[in-house]
Amino acid sequence: MKARLARGLKGAIRPAGNDSLLLLDPHHPSAPRPQAMRRYPDSEAVDMLIVGCGAGGATLAQRLARRGWRVVVLEAGPFWDPDRDWVSDEAGSHPLYWTEPRIIGGSDPVELGKTNSGRGVGGSMVHFAGFAPRFHPSDFEVASRDGVAADWPIAYEELCPHYERLEHELPVAGEHWPWGDPHAYPHSPHPIGGGARRIMKGAERCGIEMRVGPVAIANGSFGNRPHCIYRGLCLQGCKVGAKASPLVTHVPDALAHGVEVRAECMATTIEVDEGGRCTGVTYFHEGVEHFQPAEAVAVAGYSIETPRLLLHSRSSRFPNGLANGNDLVGRGVMVQGAPQVGGRFPEELRMYKAPPPEIASEQFYETDASRGFARGFSIQTVGPLPIGWAEHVLADGHWGQALREYMRDYNHWYVIGALNELLPIPEENRVTLAEEVDANGMPVARMDYSQCENDRANIAFGKERMREIVRAAGAQDVLEIDRYAHLVGGCPMSDSPETGVVDPDQRAWEVPNLFVADGSVMPTQGSANPALTIMALSARLAERLADKRIGQNHERRERMLT
């Protein structure tokens, strides 16, 4: 009944338990006013010290603060002022990415930085496209259903109420969603551009259904957040403030409830006492070492930095790194395959207009035995800007005059991409510490990544479907590029200490007051963009912590179903 009422009222509904949309300054709508922020002295322990202020960390902080916890968040990057710091420009948006040195290896190395790693308050959601789909119920039982990867130690039903609340908080706009657990969105779908209309028709001709959304961009103004102006630079940080990122969706409310976000503070070691409990975090601010004590620590640095911090936190009790007694930290790190197919059409489509995330299909999400591989992919629109499109043209083998000619044709092209669920391979794909050190003397992360046969078959099949769609849409010429998208995994949650780093409450099996609150806990990655699920996991974790439902002892437990 409530859901039906909410659908009828559309954008008029305001989220419960999160006033961020009203706390933003209406005259600088995208800046959260950190001036009045509460400060905690580093002489006393806070209730929860969080490392990383992205989707996982910011959501956890906001939820815990609402329940009266004293929370400090250490963020390696700046506290953004979008008016001053962000630009409507592709190359000028580099400061949004994690560009500290990292080493990539393996037979299919993953280029890190602009497509997968954020830095600064808001994390990589600051430059994510905006797609905010839920995971499917099948994602939580991949091993049982498909005989590959792992089951999650929690079920979809555990996250569902948090998905629903967060979809109101971001808010998410889109058509009724028929895939996975069918559901509606609080905001109605955005208008789509000419390219997306073409693709939708092409897909229909191939018997593939595509729908508008789900996009974490308010449709219409939302509290003090202005409406979208369709300028197309979602991946460059939304200066408008219409696209969701924790900077506008959770940090304002967190600050209002006493959270301190300590920006430009790079955590280097989680300290532990002799009893094996963590005592706080050593970090560097402007080259000076500090220590913040805490009753509990939550690491939310994402799939590369979280393993790096744990591996670097060595002590006599944890000689191989914190929570790494079973040599599982950093293992099984995953990335979604993200091949793209561009089509050339007779009319101008100008794909730089409108948000790149426009329409999507999850029709190929689950395993279909007839395809010859396990799991699947989703199809989404991409809309690259000129530099991104130039990389596309180059990847298809063109340079010199041919490259320039394809580039002059930019306005006639439209691009779609797949998100392929690639499987975790803990033996080969992992994050380790390299010899090389950063400016603080901390070893940099190395990520090794190789695909398996299932991955290659999945990507090839996805590309074939996309070529069909683009051709059926009337494309006169087609270009392709192979690439990767989101990272997840590296500190998987599990129902036994032998198979994962954290328990079903995201608490380290080996350290009773250490939590991991980011995408690294995800045992599989689905074919959905991970942001909403990372937030939902943190919202669930905060609720369980504040309700004191997380006990002091680890017992093996039955699968938890609500």
Added chain:
Amino acid sequence: MSRDAGHLPNLGGTESGGPPARLPRQRRGTTPQMRGRYPDYDVLEQVPHWDEATRRVVLDRVERLPSFRFFDEREVATLGAFCDLVMAQDAEPRIPVLAMVDEKLSEGRAEGYRYADMPPDPQTWREVARMLDAATVEQGAGSFGDAEPETQLRIVARFAEGELAWDGCPVEKAWKVAMRDILSAFYSHPWAWNEIGFGGPAYPRGFARLGPGQREHWESPPEFELDPVRDVSERGLE
């Protein structure tokens, strides 16, 4: 405008060598080599509509020519010729691609990754210069910068195909690293935006006309039907 796509390279549209036939001369603003598909479009006329932070960053690319601080003279000659070739900048005005790359490298602006079997990016660039020169010497010429255009083209084609020998390092990754920086410099420049008809920064104004074939009032249509020879003589450009 609706038209076929016969001009595109995959469909046999571009012969190797010069710019494609029927490509208009620019009438407004500047494009690299003053050719482009949008002869009456100058994105820089929209500067008053951009926000201050964006304006500063974008105009800096047009107004300030960075001086070389990272590459030495010989590297500039070799890599300058290489950049001209891979971006087909065969005449003035040129986007100063190598100077922009030099600035990036000398300021230590990084991408966030390094292949395990590759040196850091700045060193990769120096290695590319050395490799191009070595390949030229193999062909009997002095240095890449002084070689005949056909020789240069042949060497770059081998580089693009991953066929150049390079002390056991993966040459295809060197190509990726160099081209990433080159494309990022070239297509961040408003002159390139003029050439391809990109709307550029649209904050705070935004875009209102999203439909197929639609344009904002300040955007202009592509020109496919113009005969550039007649156009140039009619307008007395040469």
